Each structure stands twice: as structure tokens, then as C-alpha cells.
Amino acid sequence: MSAGKTSVLKKQIILLLQQTSTDNNKMPLARSLLSSLALVMPAQSVSGTNPDGLYCHVYNRGIEHKIIFNDEQDYNVFLGYLKEYLSAPADPESSKKVFSIRGRAFRGTPHQPKNYFNKIELVAYSLMPNHFHLLVNLKQKDALQGFIRSLCTRYSMYFNKKHQRTGSLFQGPYKSILIRDETCVLHLTRYLHTHGASSYPEYVGTRATPWVKPAAVLSYFARTKTDTFKGVRFYKDFVEKYQPGPKEIELLEKITLEDMTKQFESRLQAKNKPDVGTRIKASELLAASGIFLILLALGVRNIMGSTAKITPAPSPTPIVLSETADVKTPKTMLIIKITDGSESVNIRQKPTVGSNKIGEAKEGDTFEFVSVNSGWYEIKLADESTGFISARYLEVMPEK
Structure with a gap:
């Protein structure tokens, strides 16, 4: 790809990103174009x-x-x-210790x-x-x-x-x-x-x-x-x-x-849920646009x-x-393991400590795994909704 064509494409991308700020429906097109260009851009000058x-x-x-x-x-x-x-x-002198052998005291460095x-x-x-x-x-x-x-x-x-x-x-x-x-x-x-x-x-x-x-x-x-x-x-x-x-x-x-295929499938399934239809916020759109431009430059x-x-x-x-695809994948189950003496752990609405508490889980409770998000497990609840529990309190159950 010549430098001239690259410059033209960059201008088209920036224009497209500006358009998406007023028309969120064009975001998938911008995302697809930018991500593919980021992967095929010539690297000779980078x-x-x-x-x-x-x-x-x-x-x-x-x-x-x-x-x-x-x-x-x-x-x-x-x-x-x-x-x-x-x-x-550590400094060799500071790591030396006194030890005794057959009643005689010695000062030396233990095996490190x-x-x-x-x-x-x-x-x-x-x-x-x-x-x-x-x-x-x-x-x-x-x-x-x-x-x-x-x-x-x-x-x-x-x-x-x-x-x-x-x-x-x-x-x-x-x-x-x-x-x-x-x-x-x-x-x-x-x-x-x-x-x-x-x-x-x-x-x-x-x-x-x-x-x-x-x-x-x-x-x-x-x-x-x-x-x-x-x-x-x-x-x-x-x-x-x-x-x-x-x-x-x-x-x-x-x-x-x-x-990565299984993770890709789970994301697609989540996107196809009828209750997931929130519009992209302007701040998120701006962040995504900047990310694409950085990846494009690299x-x-x-x-x-x-x-x-x-x-x-x-x-x-x-x-x-x-x-309409119906793909059956084996369920991954998680079990609660509390090691800090607490009677229960909180189930949060979002993967943050400050998020709303929507329930509690006790030692030995099991949940179906949905996804992982920055140290939190997303789990399926009894009413088919989902919540988040810190990964430190959950273990993956061995497959039977």
C-alpha cells in the first residue's frame, strides 16, 4: 500500500469516526474497517x-x-x-545469619x-x-x-x-x-x-x-x-x-x-440476547475510536x-x-470456596466492589460460568439473570 493511499484511507477513517459520533449505527462498519486496516498496514516505517x-x-x-x-x-x-x-x-552482608554446628557458632549466607x-x-x-x-x-x-x-x-x-x-x-x-x-x-x-x-x-x-x-x-x-x-x-x-x-x-x-473460539462464541451469543440493546455512549465511542487509531499507527x-x-x-x-444457530457447548461450573472466614460472599450487579449487591453466596454453592471480567466471574443465577463474584472466592469444578 503506497503512502498516498494510506493517507487517504486514514482521512476516510477519521471522517467515518466523526460520522459515528452522530450516527451510532455506523459503528460496526468503522470497527470492522479500522481493525482490518490495523492488521494489514505496512510496517516498514513503524x-x-x-x-x-x-x-x-x-x-x-x-x-x-x-x-x-x-x-x-x-x-x-x-x-x-x-x-x-x-x-x-539482597545485599550479601544483610542476608547473613548466625547458625551453629556441633556447638560452634558460624555466620554465613543461607542457600538462596x-x-x-x-x-x-x-x-x-x-x-x-x-x-x-x-x-x-x-x-x-x-x-x-x-x-x-x-x-x-x-x-x-x-x-x-x-x-x-x-x-x-x-x-x-x-x-x-x-x-x-x-x-x-x-x-x-x-x-x-x-x-x-x-x-x-x-x-x-x-x-x-x-x-x-x-x-x-x-x-x-x-x-x-x-x-x-x-x-x-x-x-x-x-x-x-x-x-x-x-x-x-x-x-x-x-x-x-x-x-479463543469458545470465548468468541460466548460474546456473539451475549450480543444476540434480546434484552441487550443499549446504545453506545459518546464517551465509549470516543475511547474506541482512539484505540483503533493507536492500533492503526502501530x-x-x-x-x-x-x-x-x-x-x-x-x-x-x-x-x-x-x-438461529443452536450450538450446545458443555457447561463450566464454579463452586464457592471461602478462605477468609466470612459466612458468605456478595454477588454484585457489575464487576466492581462499589456495584449494587444483588445477592449472597455461601460455601459450596455452585453456579454456571458465563464469562470472566478483570478478576470477576460472571455467573448465571437461578432466575436466568447474571451477577458477578470476585474470582478469589470461586474455583472451577473438574469436569465429570
């Missing part, structure tokens, strides 16, 4: 590679899809190991776990009951294998001892994929931050964790020339309001190491799979449902 290292997405799942995070303590222990590996090592500070940076993470995702920046290429092996082995030993089990905890060697494109990184962080216990609070400024590094991703939103689409607020809109199209879903299937470049740790497989063909 500086999208990471000069300071390589982005790598790492994924591992429990053996036979079994739970690997059974309660809040399990999540905290796993995150604690990440903190030890990725934080600056390996440290990967300045070798690996954690960009984003998502922990689900039966699997985990890590997006890392490899400062030293050969550090990844030792880091993940040590992390998984150490956590497996903890989990087996605590829950009195033996054998493998994970289904096998971890999977990983190298990502050389900024747009892919943006889409992947959005995906991770809408699932399970994640690094989303670090991105929106509600939690500070020195060993989680959101700056590189947030800097993409600072490159736009207009202040309207800059900063943390706009990233929040990107995560919570942006709806990926078929092209983005196809892209995510390549980099998430999971099947473009999409090469994705290179790590052949050492991932076996290439054909991507599933996305299923597009018609309005």
Missing part, C-alpha cells in the same frame, strides 16, 4: 521491535486440566516466588534461590485456577528455561506437600511464544487483564509492585499526539470497552496458546513461535453463529 529484549508469552496448565491454585494462599505463594526471582537481590533480576522482566501476568500466563521481557535470552523450570518445580513441591499429593502438577513442559510486535503485546495484555488474578491493578495505578513492569505497554498510549487518548485512563478503556473483531481473535489464537508485524517449547498446530477455525 518502529515496533523491542530494542531492549524480546517479549515472550509463557503458559502452563495443570495436568489433566486439574486445579493448580486451590485457594488464596496458593496464589500468594506463586506470586511470592515471582517476587524472589525478579526483585533485586536463583535470581533473574535484570535478566527477565515481568510485563504482565494472569493466574487462573488451573493454568497461568506470564508475559516477560527477556533481557537475557537463555535465562527463560531455567527461570520457568525453577518456578514450576518449586511451586509443585509446595503444592504437593500442602495438599498431600504426589506426581506431576503440570501437564508437561511449559509452552512459550516469542512476540516481536507491539500490537500483539497490547492485545495480549488486554486478554490477560480480563482473566483471573492478574497484573491489571499495576496498570491502572491501584497497586504498586516493583517487579511488575507496565511502563513499556503504557508508553504506547503516550505516543498519540492528542491528550484525549493518553495515559492510564485510556488503557483502562482499551481493556474494559474494546471489542476485538475476527482478525484480532485470530491473532490472539496464535499468541495466547489457548483456543501496525502488526512478525510473530515467531518458540520451536523449542511449542509444537505448531493448525489454528481452530472461528465459528460464526447465525441468529
